Amino acid sequence: MTPDIRPLIAGNWKMNGTRAELDQIKAMAEGVKTPLSEKVETLLCPPATLLYVATALCDDSPLLIGAQDCHQKVSGAHTGDISAQMIADCFGTHVIVGHSERRGDHAETDHLVRAKAEAAHEADLVAIICIGETLAERDAYQTLDVLKRQIFNSVPEGATAENTVIAYEPVWAIGTGLTPTNSDIEVAHAFMRAELVARLGGEGAAMRILYGGSVKPGNAGEIMAIENVDGVLVGGASLKADDFLAIYASCEPLVAEIA
Numbered sequence: 001m002t003p004d005i006r007p008l009i010a011g012n013w014k015m016n017g018t019r020a021e022l023d024q025i026k027a028m029a030e031g032v033k034t035p036l037s038e039k040v041e042t043l044l045c046p047p048a049t050l051l052y053v054a055t056a057l058c059d060d061s062p063l064l065i066g067a068q069d070c071h072q073k074v075s076g077a078h079t080g081d082i083s084a085q086m087i088a089d090c091f092g093t094h095v096i097v098g099h100s101e102r103r104g105d106h107a108e109t110d111h112l113v114r115a116k117a118e119a120a121h122e123a124d125l126v127a128i129i130c131i132g133e134t135l136a137e138r139d140a141y142q143t144l145d146v147l148k149r150q151i152f153n154s155v156p157e158g159a160t161a162e163n164t165v166i167a168y169e170p171v172w173a174i175g176t177g178l179t180p181t182n183s184d185i186e187v188a189h190a191f192m193r194a195e196l197v198a199r200l201g202g203e204g205a206a207m208r209i210l211y212g213g214s215v216k217p218g219n220a221g222e223i224m225a226i227e228n229v230d231g232v233l234v235g236g237a238s239l240k241a242d243d244f245l246a247i248y249a250s251c252e253p254l255v256a257e258i259a
């Protein structure tokens, strides 16, 4: 973790969750009501179909609700898409942009991801910009080059520590049970920190950089203890309130230094 940066524990439900799973959101909303919530921010990104009801369930909870994608335009003839304004209208506070599954399934480019992040900022949402290398890129020792390119192309000039979060998700670690070594995570996060500082100055120094990819209750504490890892973006393990809350609780011993 980075001293003075409030960590973020974020869950991404992807294309999972119906009304039957609302009890999990209720349990998370209740479970994060502990003194730790003053030091650790929590966020859940359910599918768009549950967004409005989820924000209502979290009305009196520190658990924030966000979406998993937005269109780069405010409104118009874009069948099947939702805008950042629509997310804000449902009381969502964050939106994930550029997840590797969007980049893969919908051929999203770095430049489109940047336009989506700008749309999020226009709507006063926090953009969680996902970056990360594929297995082929890793095997070709291109990880840091990919991260440099994605930060340069996908992070808007107007990004601040308040309106933007970076999520490093190695594509090969998502849903596989595989994670980079702690030392690989440390090197990647230190590199991203330096790139963000070079690009955004003090805002880059204070920006949260999350790790995502096969984070579970069993490894979250160890990963978040690594320098420049300011929280986690969790897929599969965020579907169950017990697992999400266990990951949240694993911040407890780490946040002592945070103001």
Ligand SMILES: O=C(CO)COP(=O)(O)O
Residues within 6 Å of the ligand: 012, 099, 169, 173, 174, 175, 176, 177, 212, 213, 214, 215, 233, 234, 235, 236, 237
């Ligand atoms: O893609 C992810 C979060 O956005 C990570 O997914 P898993 O935690 O299931 O590996």
